[in-house]
Amino acid sequence: MKEVTVYAPATVANVVCGFDILGFALSEPSDKMVVRISDKKGVTIINKDDFDLPTEASQNVAGVALLAMLDALNGEVKGFEIESTKTIKPGSGIGSSAASAAAAVVGANELLNKRFSNDELVGFAMCGEAVASGAKHADNIAPCIYGGVILVRSNDPIDIIPIPAPPLYVTVLHPQIEIKTSEARQILKKKVTLKDAITQWANVAGLIAGLMKSDYALIGRSLTDVIVEPMRSTLIPQYDEVKKASLAAGALGGGISGSGPSVFMLSSDEATAHRVEAAIKQVYDKVGIDFHLYITTINPYGVKAIV
């Protein structure tokens, strides 16, 4: 049976001021998935990790994504089989479900000689994401598939804009607590003041310009969120202290990854990223919650498929 092995990276969605529209891919961690065309109808799911994710296709993000693709193939392919070995912990806020969905559709597309465009793949994968988050959003899936920093200008119709960016080092803190995306959404107010909205889009504009100009100082000044962070940061123990210590250690800025609980901080160089890591460790060692803390970079490639 012809098969392809796919590696799908973790991703950071929202990116401080870019709520619901910005995301970037991380070099580490990434999920591994083997995808095969199968004679069995539908999607057969084999989990080779300990996360105990559903094997029923209609309840599995990769399964739903592939069912959407099978629909589009209109009977031409009977089914797919996937063997999933996840490293990205579900619920960590760094695009675990997006990685599963993206890996599945990119792998299947390789086996179909790249029948579908990247934008079509994003569309299939979004159907999978909707199972996990209750909403169709591409801000994890698009950077996972495309790599780099991605602007999702519109989800419907999908409009994905790669944003050139200078090298950035990412210090990630993953407190071992659970925050459900749906709950994190409920905490948001439905209305915001026009004044705050203007501040937010000024910073979004500054961030895009800063990234495209490789202007680290401007990136830093623009990494300000007056809308979502004040509400969601209450869900993460010692969030303000972590941020304060990171900035004092030289981080450009950072915030909650997706809907949390992971927190990311950006630095312009590796040495600073290590100082930020040490500063966060000092804060979190006292909190009494287990946590993972690591340094990675922005992954410019996205999903990799090896036939």
Added chain:
Amino acid sequence: MKEVTVYAPATVANVVCGFDILGFALSEPSDKMVVRISDKKGVTIINKDDFDLPTEASQNVAGVALLAMLDALNGEVKGFEIESTKTIKPGSGIGSSAASAAAAVVGANELLNKRFSNDELVGFAMCGEAVASGAKHADNIAPCIYGGVILVRSNDPIDIIPIPAPPLYVTVLHPQIEIKTSEARQILKKKVTLKDAITQWANVAGLIAGLMKSDYALIGRSLTDVIVEPMRSTLIPQYDEVKKASLAAGALGGGISGSGPSVFMLSSDEATAHRVEAAIKQVYDKVGIDFHLYITTINPYGVKAIV
């Protein structure tokens, strides 16, 4: 008496989705101002046009801007004299007061051997603008002084980001009606839905990326305003028809200039800008309001001073 002659361009603020943060300078029209250092205390204003603007310094935008500069000079210079010949009609929505304020401070700064930075000049000129609009905003002043497309990421502290842009042709419609900035501000709702705010900052991000990538199609897709246009467009007769006709004629997009009544449409080339002009004329010929209609370009230089 040493003097300098300054030409200050008209400017378009807001730029559709970029409410309160974006602006660009126009090649035409521009104001002429002669600035002199004077032995007379304060600011002496001589108006050489028919607009009947106040000659009392404290009530004149250029006067207030120069008074702010005199304050900063702390007695070193006694006063300034300005001779103003305006072409940009006050109240037209293309930064008439900003041009006066910018001309005055740039001219004075030339006579002082460029003592002040551009950002400081923006600060002085903003004091002048506040007289006209009741609020300190730099989204006309900054593009007037800097030229090109300008992002004002923050008014306090001032943070001005030039945004590289491809050639753009601007068709401007100026219906001869009066809309006061303060009234145009009152029509705005104080709160907006988070959903609309997200749509707006997605488009702002798309517009910045489109300009910096010279991607005309992306610029066009991003020129969408779901927050301010729906409210303010009601102040301009046949606004929807003008916009519809412009887009049908090939305009990338456009909207209300500042708080109106001028309306601008962007095109990627001159021939299209002429088609857009013809399409707008066809609509406005039937309205029964006097109007000016002209084509210009984005002015990359800003205020020019000739000693």
